[in-house]
Amino acid sequence: MQNDDVTIAAPQRPVGTPTGPEVLPPTVDLPETLGYRVKKVLLGPPLVTSELHNEKLSKSIALGVLAPDCISSSAYGTEQMLTVLVPTFGVLGFALVMPVTGVILALLLLLTLSYRDVVMTYTRAGGSYVVARENFGPRVAQVAAVALLIDYIVTVAVQTAAGTDAVASLLQLLFHTNIDSEKLYITLGVVCLLCYGNLRGIREAGKAFSLPTYLFILATGLTVIFGIFRLVTGTLPQLSDADLHASGVIHIGASSGSLMTFASMFVLARAFANGGSSLTGLEAISNGVSAFREPQGNNARRTLVIMSATLGALVLGVSVLAWKTHAVPFSSGSPTVLAQEAHLVFGQSGFGSVMFAFVQVATALILYTGGNTSFNGFPFLASFVAEDSFLPRQLTIRGHRLAFSNGIIVLTGVSLILLLVTDGDLSRLVSLYAIGVFTGFVMAASGLVKYHWSRQEKNRMAKVVVNAAAAVASAAVVVIFAVTKFTEGAWTVVVIFPIGVWALIRTNSRYRAESAALAAAPASASLPNRDRSAVFVLVDRLDLSAIRALHHGRSLRPTELRAVHFMVDDKHAARLRTEWEQSRAADVPLEIVDCPDRRLRRATAELAARATADGRTRVTLVIPRRAYGTFIGRLLHARVGDRIAGAASRLPNVAATIVPFDVSQAIDDMDTVAREGTGVAPAAGIGAPRGGKGVQAPQADGTSPDTTCVPGPRTDGVTHMRDLVWRERAGVEGQVRSVNLTPVSGVPRLECRLYDETGGITLIFYGRRDVPGISPGVRLRAEGMVGNTDGRLTIANPTYTLLPTTAESPVEH
Numbered sequence: 001m002q003n004d005d006v007t008i009a010a011p012q013r014p015v016g017t018p019t020g021p022e023v024l025p026p027t028v029d030l031p032e033t034l035g036y037r038v039k040k041v042l043l044g045p046p047l048v049t050s051e052l053h054n055e056k057l058s059k060s061i062a063l064g065v066l067a068p069d070c071i072s073s074s075a076y077g078t079e080q081m082l083t084v085l086v087p088t089f090g091v092l093g094f095a096l097v098m099p100v101t102g103v104i105l106a107l108l109l110l111l112t113l114s115y116r117d118v119v120m121t122y123t124r125a126g127g128s129y130v131v132a133r134e135n136f137g138p139r140v141a142q143v144a145a146v147a148l149l150i151d152y153i154v155t156v157a158v159q160t161a162a163g164t165d166a167v168a169s170l171l172q173l174l175f176h177t178n179i180d181s182e183k184l185y186i187t188l189g190v191v192c193l194l195c196y197g198n199l200r201g202i203r204e205a206g207k208a209f210s211l212p213t214y215l216f217i218l219a220t221g222l223t224v225i226f227g228i229f230r231l232v233t234g235t236l237p238q239l240s241d242a243d244l245h246a247s248g249v250i251h252i253g254a255s256s257g258s259l260m261t262f263a264s265m266f267v268l269a270r271a272f273a274n275g276g277s278s279l280t281g282l283e284a285i286s287n288g289v290s291a292f293r294e295p296q297g298n299n300a301r302r303t304l305v306i307m308s309a310t311l312g313a314l315v316l317g318v319s320v321l322a323w324k325t326h327a328v329p330f331s332s333g334s335p336t337v338l339a340q341e342a343h344l345v346f347g348q349s350g351f352g353s354v355m356f357a358f359v360q361v362a363t364a365l366i367l368y369t370g371g372n373t374s375f376n377g378f379p380f381l382a383s384f385v386a387e388d389s390f391l392p393r394q395l396t397i398r399g400h401r402l403a404f405s406n407g408i409i410v411l412t413g414v415s416l417i418l419l420l421v422t423d424g425d426l427s428r429l430v431s432l433y434a435i436g437v438f439t440g441f442v443m444a445a446s447g448l449v450k451y452h453w454s455r456q457e458k459n460r461m462a463k464v465v466v467n468a469a470a471a472v473a474s475a476a477v478v479v480i481f482a483v484t485k486f487t488e489g490a491w492t493v494v495v496i497f498p499i500g501v502w503a504l505i506r507t508n509s510r511y512r513a514e515s516a517a518l519a520a521a522p523a524s525a526s527l528p529n530r531d532r533s534a535v536f537v538l539v540d541r542l543d544l545s546a547i548r549a550l551h552h553g554r555s556l557r558p559t560e561l562r563a564v565h566f567m568v569d570d571k572h573a574a575r576l577r578t579e580w581e582q583s584r585a586a587d588v589p590l591e592i593v594d595c596p597d598r599r600l601r602r603a604t605a606e607l608a609a610r611a612t613a614d615g616r617t618r619v620t621l622v623i624p625r626r627a628y629g630t631f632i633g634r635l636l637h638a639r640v641g642d643r644i645a646g647a648a649s650r651l652p653n654v655a656a657t658i659v660p661f662d663v664s665q666a667i668d669d670m671d672t673v674a675r676e677g678t679g680v681a682p683a684a685g686i687g688a689p690r691g692g693k694g695v696q697a698p699q700a701d702g703t704s705p706d707t708t709c710v711p712g713p714r715t716d717g718v719t720h721m722r723d724l725v726w727r728e729r730a731g732v733e734g735q736v737r738s739v740n741l742t743p744v745s746g747v748p749r750l751e752c753r754l755y756d757e758t759g760g761i762t763l764i765f766y767g768r769r770d771v772p773g774i775s776p777g778v779r780l781r782a783e784g785m786v787g788n789t790d791g792r793l794t795i796a797n798p799t800y801t802l803l804p805t806t807a808e809s810p811v812e813h
Helices: 034-043 049-054 059-066 068-075 077-089 092-121 128-136 138-174 180-199 202-232 262-279 296-325 337-346 350-370 372-387 405-422 426-430 434-453 460-484 490-519 544-555 570-582 600-612 631-636 640-648 663-676
Strands: 007-009 027-029 532-538 560-567 590-594 617-627 654-662 729-741 749-756 759-766 779-789 792-796 799-803
Touching (some): 059 068, 059 202, 059 372, 068 077, 068 138, 068 202, 068 350, 068 372, 077 262, 077 337, 077 426, 092 262, 092 434, 128 372, 128 434, 138 405, 138 426, 138 434, 138 490, 180 350, 180 372, 180 405, 202 296, 262 296, 296 337, 337 350, 350 372, 372 405, 405 426, 434 460, 532 544, 532 600, 544 617, 560 570, 560 600, 570 590, 600 617, 600 640, 617 640, 640 654, 729 759
Parallel strands (some): 532 617
Antiparallel strands (some): 779 792, 779 799
């Protein structure tokens, strides 16, 4: 069986009586676009929505996927403190790193207690955004949204740039190779690789990105433990004065005798602000809590505590080693402080070189994959903000592999731009870092203060005090960072922040205005009913695209149907009239309208306005659109029809319908027929798709069916759809593809179409508006008498059993 658009794969043998009802066809042959075929090659087969429940993370995988950003910051947090302390205080700066580290660890403890409360109270992903929205309203929540979005973008740049520094350190200290000039290109490539991995879906990303976290914990943990052992035994080496003043080392200042001057306190505040970058990523667990397996809150809380404890131990250990070894930062970023410590701790023997390489490889891997935390969190957060209509709603759409592909692509693009602007320099990037992070901390802790204050619950005051302290401390960090790092790049965040909040609120205002306009009473509610309908088919030449448009116009069954040609060339109009009168289209009158100024949109609008001026007529313009699949085809032809439709649709009581016709497919069909030597070309656009061979529509599981593989008979009491016989009782099994309510004479009737690999049948539930458990995508087994409705096989009021998509047991009805 064929229609104008698709080729239907009919059942292999007649079903029922020769003139009886038929099984619904199982597949249709449709051409897949080149872009979709490329997507399948790059990303793999599509995941269907029913598989979404499987895309959840265990605690071990979640720690690897969501914690790299947080844990890996121990690789550069101490170094960023020394970058500020050593130039001012000289060798004394190595000792000062310890009290600064202590303050940071105290803040870590406070924030961990607060975020334990977040993940237990708000188990939906979104973290501080959800907390702020629920307690302060959606507008105030946009402060948290902008803070987190900025944080995610900067995180990608910081983590990947730090990872490249680790690679450069490995090559520089072990192989004496300098790659400073190539570091930016490596970083950009890694960001693109992270984008690709996440576009494939969260399950594959989790498996790929969880191992580096554990390798880094092992490598850095061994470095700290072995280093502390050598410190206790008195064998830990220290860099000499010559090393401290080697080429490329940052300036070593003179030791200051007083720490109480204003300048000294300001420097200490800057060091604390730099070291605060060690706490970035702490919010990742709360932002991705919905990715955890059930019970989500408990699993997220345990993972958060493990992550914080690991981070605190590593930051403290690295700071102790830096204090004692005098590992000093380099202006180029490599070799890093952690690399120098590993080099000193393990020595330069064969074993030491292997361990040093292991530390650097593990560090590079976790820093690179630390950027993946943003690729998990940013799309989820953006989807929540978009659901609230503060960001474009395209960000709520799941892509080919169930990931929020649009959010991933946006994050990648902005991160690449940021890296290019800053030249991938870690010190410049860190200056943009903590304002967004700690603003999110402030919003989350403040929201929890309000939440607990308004409820009578156990340990209420303790929770209020903890979250209030976390909010105050985080707000202090924001102020310190904005003041001390303002001239180093923080000013850009300070400027962008309010602009971003304004943009989100402005977007929401636009969405609300559109919703209000669309929710108003329909235009026809205040107007008299139109008792005439006129269809005008716009024709510029007589060809298959015009014929198809005429067919569509007839199908609308209008009161008046006519073809209209706007004359911009009188000779062409005369030829068209002659061709029209000699063709089978002559039963539709052709009206030629003068258009001397060649303003086609204006002429079309005037024609439609005149037709509707009587107050009784509604006009539909049917516009053929010739689609050209190739770039050359699109370059050679203008798309005037779209512009005409846009202009005419603004008029009251006028609608425009575009009827597409694929010219490139018609050319391919003609070429195929010519090669096969049949001598007769099929009607373009009818029959086999492009290339002479159809591409079957995917099944519900995302795979393409193979009609050459015929299932054998079943022995479990279930009949294949193709074997159903009219007026016989049968049991069928398959997947529900659609459900619709079709009342008959005011009596509700629910229909659902059930398909297996051989065909489909309609299940009808009379007197029902909904049936428990039956929805598109579910699998079920049904039993009943096979009947006939409108020429199709049906089963009325069947008994059914829901089939599990997981390890659940069937539910009988």
